Amino acid sequence: MDFVILSLIMLAIGIYGLLTQRNLLKIFVSIELIATAATLNFVMLGVNSLGVSQAFLILAFSTDTAVSAVILALLVIVSKKYGTSDISKIMEPTEVEQEENSEAEQ
Numbered sequence: 001m002d003f004v005i006l007s008l009i010m011l012a013i014g015i016y017g018l019l020t021q022r023n024l025l026k027i028f029v030s031i032e033l034i035a036t037a038a039t040l041n042f043v044m045l046g047v048n049s050l051g052v053s054q055a056f057l058i059l060a061f062s063t064d065t066a067v068s069a070v071i072l073a074l075l076v077i078v079s080k081k082y083g084t085s086d087i088s089k090i091m092e093p094t095e096v097e098q099e100e101n102s103e104a105e106q
Contacts, residue, residue, distance in 0.1 A: 003044040010037035024075050024085040031071070035064050 010033055017030030039060040046053035079085045093101075
């Protein structure tokens, strides 16, 4: 049952990083740590049955890889558009957005 403790520690570190970091890449690493903790639980809980743990492992890795590719592509697009990877700067409304909002209100 040591894998459960390891998985909980990885989950806690991932959630802590997700809540405290401002850099998009660090948030992505935290999300990946949470996904790895879930994968560890799926695989280790399916050890007693013959083919289930291998099926869980293949499913978890394939979905995790696909999600990682999409998130990394979005990170590249956002950092090119805004010129930064800091969430607080990305969430600030730009002058163009403020002008569009004021025009829409009138």
